[in-house]
Amino acid sequence: MRVVIAKCSVDYAGRLNAHLPLATRLLMLKGDGSVLIHSDGGSYKPLNWMSPPCSVSDVEVEQDQADAGITEIWKVVHHKTADMLVINIHEIFSDASHELGVDPGLIKDGVEAHLQKLLAEHIETLGEGYQLVRREYFTAIGPVDILARDENGGHVAVELKRRGDIDGVEQLTRYLELMNRDPLLAPVQGVFAAQEIKPQARTLAEDRGIRCVVLDYDALRGMADHNALF
Missing domain, CATH: 3.40.1350.10 (Trna Endonuclease; Chain: A, domain 1)
Structure with missing residues (x-):
C-alpha cells in the first residue's frame, strides 16, 4: 500500500462527474488496485475513489499547469468502465509504501x-x-x-x-x-x-x-x- 499526504485537486469523469477543489488530503493506493481519497473528516468514507481493476499513470505536466502550481498529475482509469480519476498534485508532504501481506479478514463475534x-x-x-x-x-x-x-x-x-x-x-x-x-x-x-x-x-x-x-x-x-x- 502507498500512502501519500498531498495538496491536490481531483476530478472524476464517468457516469457521474465530480470535482474536489484544492486541499490537503490522504491518498491511498492499495495493493488490490483501488485508489481512495480521504479528508480528515467523514469517518471511514472516502471523498472519492476508484475500485479495481484500474491502472495509475503519471501524465506529463503542461507549462500552463506548472504555472498554476501543479507538480504531478496522476491519471487513474478503470479497465472495465473507462471511468477516470485525475489527481492534480501541487505538493507532497509525505509518501510512504508498506507491504501489508495477506489479511486474515474480519472475525465476527x-x-x-x-x-x-x-x-x-x-x-x-x-x-x-x-x-x-x-x-x-x-x-x-x-x-x-x-x-x-x-x-x-x-x-x-x-x-x-x-x-x-x-x-x-x-x-x-x-x-x-x-x-x-x-x-x-x-x-x-x-x-x-x-x-x-x-x-x-x-x-x-x-x-x-x-x-x-x-x-x-x-x-x-x-x-x-x-x-x-x-
Missing part, C-alpha cells in the same frame, strides 16, 4: 457470525424467491455480509448487525455506491438486517431506499434445528 450463516442458509427469510449468491462478497472497501438475488434476479447487498445503528447504514451505503459502479452487478439494492434496528437508523435507511429487516435469531435457529431432523 459468535452471535453475528452465526446470524450470517443462518440467514445465508435461509435466505428466503428476506422474501419469496430470494437466492444466495455468496457470503462475504469482497469489495475494494470491505466485505459485504451477504450478496443475494431477489425474485426478479436483481442483486441485493445485505448488511447484518446484532443492533443496527446509523454507522451500519452508512457502511451499507458505501458498499452500494461502489457496487453500483460495477455494470456486472448494477443495479444493486440494499437490505439492512439486524435483531434490533434503532429508529434513527431506520429513518436514514428508508430515506436512502434501503429496506430494513428485523431478524428473529431464535426463529432462525429453530429453522436450522428443524431441518436437521430430516
Whole structure:
C-alpha cells in the first residue's frame, strides 16, 4: 500500500462527474488496485475513489499547469468502465509504501457470525424467491455480509448487525455506491438486517431506499434445528 499526504485537486469523469477543489488530503493506493481519497473528516468514507481493476499513470505536466502550481498529475482509469480519476498534485508532504501481506479478514463475534450463516442458509427469510449468491462478497472497501438475488434476479447487498445503528447504514451505503459502479452487478439494492434496528437508523435507511429487516435469531435457529431432523 502507498500512502501519500498531498495538496491536490481531483476530478472524476464517468457516469457521474465530480470535482474536489484544492486541499490537503490522504491518498491511498492499495495493493488490490483501488485508489481512495480521504479528508480528515467523514469517518471511514472516502471523498472519492476508484475500485479495481484500474491502472495509475503519471501524465506529463503542461507549462500552463506548472504555472498554476501543479507538480504531478496522476491519471487513474478503470479497465472495465473507462471511468477516470485525475489527481492534480501541487505538493507532497509525505509518501510512504508498506507491504501489508495477506489479511486474515474480519472475525465476527459468535452471535453475528452465526446470524450470517443462518440467514445465508435461509435466505428466503428476506422474501419469496430470494437466492444466495455468496457470503462475504469482497469489495475494494470491505466485505459485504451477504450478496443475494431477489425474485426478479436483481442483486441485493445485505448488511447484518446484532443492533443496527446509523454507522451500519452508512457502511451499507458505501458498499452500494461502489457496487453500483460495477455494470456486472448494477443495479444493486440494499437490505439492512439486524435483531434490533434503532429508529434513527431506520429513518436514514428508508430515506436512502434501503429496506430494513428485523431478524428473529431464535426463529432462525429453530429453522436450522428443524431441518436437521430430516
